[in-house]
Amino acid sequence: MESHPKFEELKEECLLFPDHAEQLLQVYLDLVESKDFEDVHVIQAPLLERCLIEGLHPDNSNRYLVIPSLVSEPWSVAKLDDTFSALSMEQDPRLKDGAASRITFGVVAADSTITYLNLQRSRPRKSGDAMASATGTG
Template sequence: MDKHPSYEALSPYLSKYPKAAGSLFQTYNDLKLAQQWTDLEVVELPGCARCGMRGRRPQMDDLLCVVPCSLSESLSTEWIRTTFKELGSPPHVYLAINTEDSSIVYYKISPGIVKPPL
């Protein structure tokens, strides 16, 4: 992992949050290299014991927030509230759920009850 090009940007956080290191590394590389997000920055979320990311999808102006986690983790509503608070209360957060086979599923989480679009 330490030979990978993204290791330099992530190394301070990988050792600080070892339980979330794999999910962070996998999600960061997916967003940066595969999806080609721009202005991608790592944001510490100490209340959630991990880091999240902010960035922009290609050809979009909106700054989006992503929080990586593992499929095997149990998350609570309090954890989600803390995530929104530490990210500065964005309109929504994408939860990047990582699996052991390197798949990532992104779920859009919004605060409160949100009516689905018709």
């Protein structure tokens, strides 16, 4: 990992959060070199004890906030909710604003394949909401 030419660009973050360094570098390289993302920045998220990657998609100019993760990392609905909450409390405004409703996971598999999952934060419906919507009474 340290021998890769791009490692120097992420060295500080990799040393700061070593448990997530491998997936950070892999997702960063994929976004920059394979996906041709533009305006790519690594953002430290101390409350999550990891870094996120922010960048512009080259085709649609949408800004993405990507959390690098290994496929073996356990995620639950509660952990996802905690992640959205923690991001909203981070000091960096890019994390506060960018993760208010949507984040993308860059999930690195054992064979180095990366799958991107877009997640949106939503509020649970009240039990009567679905029925009211279906009947047009709400």
